[in-house]
Amino acid sequence: MNTGRLEQVQQFIRYFVSAVSSTSLYSPGHRHVLRQCDEAFASLLGTFAKRDEIILMVIENELIFDTVPLDRSMYISRFIQFFVTKGIEHLKISRTVEVAELRLLIEALAGQGQDLSEVRTMRHISLKRLARQEEFCNQGGSEESGLSLEEIAVRERGVFREIQDSIGKNETFCMDGVEEIVFSCILAFRKEPVLFPYLSPLLALDTYTFTHSTNVCALNLSQAMMLGIQGRLLHDIGIAGFLHDIGKLFVPREILAKPEALSEAEREIVSRHPIQGAHYLLETPGVPKLAVVCAFEHHMRYDGAGYPVPAGTWQQNVCSQMTAISDFFDALRTKRAYRGPVSHDKVAALLADGAGTRFNPELTRSFLGIMKQYRAADASSSVPQESSSNRNHLASEQHCAAGAVLA
Numbered sequence: 001m002n003t004g005r006l007e008q009v010q011q012f013i014r015y016f017v018s019a020v021s022s023t024s025l026y027s028p029g030h031r032h033v034l035r036q037c038d039e040a041f042a043s044l045l046g047t048f049a050k051r052d053e054i055i056l057m058v059i060e061n062e063l064i065f066d067t068v069p070l071d072r073s074m075y076i077s078r079f080i081q082f083f084v085t086k087g088i089e090h091l092k093i094s095r096t097v098e099v100a101e102l103r104l105l106i107e108a109l110a111g112q113g114q115d116l117s118e119v120r121t122m123r124h125i126s127l128k129r130l131a132r133q134e135e136f137c138n139q140g141g142s143e144e145s146g147l148s149l150e151e152i153a154v155r156e157r158g159v160f161r162e163i164q165d166s167i168g169k170n171e172t173f174c175m176d177g178v179e180e181i182v183f184s185c186i187l188a189f190r191k192e193p194v195l196f197p198y199l200s201p202l203l204a205l206d207t208y209t210f211t212h213s214t215n216v217c218a219l220n221l222s223q224a225m226m227l228g229i230q231g232r233l234l235h236d237i238g239i240a241g242f243l244h245d246i247g248k249l250f251v252p253r254e255i256l257a258k259p260e261a262l263s264e265a266e267r268e269i270v271s272r273h274p275i276q277g278a279h280y281l282l283e284t285p286g287v288p289k290l291a292v293v294c295a296f297e298h299h300m301r302y303d304g305a306g307y308p309v310p311a312g313t314w315q316q317n318v319c320s321q322m323t324a325i326s327d328f329f330d331a332l333r334t335k336r337a338y339r340g341p342v343s344h345d346k347v348a349a350l351l352a353d354g355a356g357t358r359f360n361p362e363l364t365r366s367f368l369g370i371m372k373q374y375r376a377a378d379a380s381s382s383v384p385q386e387s388s389s390n391r392n393h394l395a396s397e398q399h400c401a402a403g404a405v406l407a
């Protein structure tokens, strides 16, 4: 790394530390504080050089910038202290960061307590607790709170914007946002062992704008936890659910949004999304191999049919089989332009009907058990009834070639 860039980072840290210290002494709106924040922001912009982001990590009491440990100084020591106090070990700032976001980070670090929830929703700054996350994955629990439902929805939109931008620039994307969402879903399930707290949004899409990716992630986690899966495998199954349809970002939007039936040529384009998704994920650093496999296999069927057409001895991975069930459930339970959500009873009947052909029978039985428990726990809430026009649309969705437009 060139010396000029290192000096820029050290200068940024000096201004940043001064701004945090002043914020803890004065009010955040004090002119002295505002000036220091502006100075910190100006020097931050100088650190990017030609890069899109900078990453600072605290590892064993050292501050690492782009794999280089920074020489100790009073400011570096203070910087480390701020981050250790808040339990942060990884800070990533994108080139498109706004001064208001940096101010918010400075305020959060200057404040008492550990509440970083506002910072966690920012688009261009992300914080992580690497060691604790790893510990969580290995041991199955921690005291962290993760993102709230609303924060996950905001984060999810940001993640998809980032991925879409990366695809547009022919680049890979950073997994931090996806990791954070999956991590938060796992924590929420652990706190509410009574099932599906995360599936309520499926019934209230007007309240929470959860999309297909988070829903399938949460449904996968729920299935895996029901089977007693924990640790790294649980995490990877959640990631696989979240990223299963990433290949759809390569499909023209006008095809995906088309309300009428697709032409043969359009179906062919949509049916390439598992292969395109798997290729893209394979190139992306930090993506578990299971997510690559799942992106490729999620439209295959238990009986060997589906697409892409598998080779003779191909054995579909169990995670892909789980994802096929989650995908089917979410596609039917989500409102479409031409129909409302299909009723639980109807979805359960269709799942049971597909057990052993479309779906793994054991996993289907387990999933139906989860649905049953959820219904019992949620008995007091009203379940939307299916209209007759729904039934007609559902019949045509079920018979569309290989279910390409379903999910």
Ligand SMILES: [Fe+2]
Pocket: 244, 245, 273, 298, 299, 407
């Ligand atoms: Fe798909």
Ligand SMILES: [Fe+2]
Pocket: 212, 244, 245, 327, 407
């Ligand atoms: Fe899907």
